Amino acid sequence: MPEPPSFDEAPLVLRAKAGDDTAFADLVKHYERRIFRLAKNITQNDEDAEDVLQESFMKSYENLDRFQGNSKFYTWLVRIAVNEALMKLRKRKSDKSVSLDEQLDTGEDTLVREIAVWDDDPEQKYSQEELRSILDNAVSSLEPIYSTVFQLRDVDELSTEETAEVLGISVPAVKSRLLRARLQLREKLTRFFQRKGDDVFAYL
Amino acid sequence: MTSLLTCKDFLRELNEFLDPGSTDPAARQELEKHVNECPNCWVVVDTTKKTLKVFKGMQASEVPSRIKDRLMAALERKMASRKPGGCGGGDTHAS
Numbered sequence A: 001m002p003e004p005p006s007f008d009e010a011p012l013v014l015r016a017k018a019g020d021d022t023a024f025a026d027l028v029k030h031y032e033r034r035i036f037r038l039a040k041n042i043t044q045n046d047e048d049a050e051d052v053l054q055e056s057f058m059k060s061y062e063n064l065d066r067f068q069g070n071s072k073f074y075t076w077l078v079r080i081a082v083n084e085a086l087m088k089l090r091k092r093k094s095d096k097s098v099s100l101d102e103q104l105d106t107g108e109d110t111l112v113r114e115i116a117v118w119d120d121d122p123e124q125k126y127s128q129e130e131l132r133s134i135l136d137n138a139v140s141s142l143e144p145i146y147s148t149v150f151q152l153r154d155v156d157e158l159s160t161e162e163t164a165e166v167l168g169i170s171v172p173a174v175k176s177r178l179l180r181a182r183l184q185l186r187e188k189l190t191r192f193f194q195r196k197g198d199d200v201f202a203y204l
Numbered sequence B: 001m002t003s004l005l006t007c008k009d010f011l012r013e014l015n016e017f018l019d020p021g022s023t024d025p026a027a028r029q030e031l032e033k034h035v036n037e038c039p040n041c042w043v044v045v046d047t048t049k050k051t052l053k054v055f056k057g058m059q060a061s062e063v064p065s066r067i068k069d070r071l072m073a074a075l076e077r078k079m080a081s082r083k084p085g086g087c088g089g090g091d092t093h094a095s
């Protein structure tokens, strides 16, 4: 299973807090991709995402002495990035009410429309590059409230509670959005990953 | 015992089913029973597991180098402005 190699941020965080800028730069290099992806998910705009990326690392650098180390540095960084991204959205939409807290969930719609068996290792039909664009497109076609929860919970592997905390939403909201995100992605990926020759059945 | 779980009930509990440890054993048994008897829900479980697996195996895309360079340049300016004396560790602030 292609697990990402485990990375222990703690020694770097300690050194960075003690004033070692090289250590901070290493943290930036390690997390910039994930923060940029998160920023793109929320703002759905490359230009805003670039600003969010920069602001997030600048603020985390400025406030590093306030970081207590009760949570992971990454979780703290995500919280900063989410706030920055929401500020961008508010500015762009000139709408004060933008948050990730909107209750858009209809609850009853379980979003399963198609049933088709997939190949055993469906990703092997595609090159890395093709696969990346399939997955990126699937995620970016979700509403930000779903793609963000999905990224934090299932890709970055934050806990349900951490996800709720960084997004400023309730634990039940995280759970229901995660379910909808997973089912929507499953649905979107079906046409790429279904076993050849099998029919697609409508779900009852 | 007949299972009273409908497909809709099952889907509502799909997360609990996929994240072991979050359901009590009796409820879990009900879910297992449904998925073993219902081909449609079996496919949903299987394909959702595969969905999670492909995403977990995929690293985030590289940040475009223009954006990385801009970020690093901004940070270096900030770092330089914070270290008037050169060596770090001091807590003294001007003004």
Ligand SMILES: [Zn+2]
Residues within 6 Å of the ligand: B006, B007, B008, B010, B034, B038, B040, B041, B042
């Ligand atoms: Zn069923």
